[in-house]
Amino acid sequence: MKRFNIVRILSKAATLLTIMVLPFTLQSCYYDVEEELYQNTPCVTENITFAQTIQPIFQRNCTTCHTGAAGSGGIDLSTHAGASVVANNGRLVGAVTHAGGFTPMPQGASQLPACTINQIKAWVEAGAPNN
Numbered sequence: 520m521k522r523f524n525i526v527r528i529l530s531k532a533a534t535l536l537t538i539m540v541l542p543f544t545l546q547s548c549y550y551d552v553e554e555e556l557y558q559n560t561p562c563v564t565e566n567i568t569f570a571q572t573i574q575p576i577f578q579r580n581c582t583t584c585h586t587g588a589a590g591s592g593g594i595d596l597s598t599h600a601g602a603s604v605v606a607n608n609g610r611l612v613g614a615v616t617h618a619g620g621f622t623p624m625p626q627g628a629s630q631l632p633a634c635t636i637n638q639i640k641a642w643v644e645a646g647a648p649n650n
């Protein structure tokens with residue numbers, strides 16, 4: 520009888536624990552998918568700054584290959600000085616929009632979300648400021 524009670528209590532405890540832990544598990548999945556979250560929020564393309572918007576995009580998607588003088592294609596996206604070169608010669612927008620005549624970027628990954636591309640375009644069109 521005692522043994523039976525312990526089993527029942529343990530199984531109840533396990534059920535309770537599952538119910539308590541489940542929301543956290545679901546929540547962490549939800550917040551991990553950053554790009555999908557952005558798709559559900561309006562795309563902000565105004566007042567784009569290099570430090571707040573553009574540099575984090577490059578750090579997430581590009582700088583593993585494009586850092587320093589030995590960066591792929593001789594392109595350094597880890598600094599404003601390097602990024603502004605491809606911003607101003609048209610290669611940055613050509614590559615991320617997968618336009619003809621450019622090597623599509625990011626290489627080996629799917630195209631950036633439309634909102635991210637629009638933010639890059641907005642920054643380039645504003646003259647690629649170091650802000």
Ligand code: HEC
Pocket residue numbers: 577580581582583584585591592594596605610611612614615620621622623624625626627631
């Ligand atoms: C896995 C490595 C890798 C990643 C990640 C990567 N690139 Fe590249 N990128 C390359 C290589 C290699 C080249 C040179 C290939 C070529 O020019 O044919 C290149 C070339 C380029 C060019 C010149 C394209 C042209 O046609 O002139 C631009 C601009 C560029 N990358 C931007 C980016 C941006 C922006 C990102 C992130 C969104 C990115 N790259 C991510 C490897 C990478």
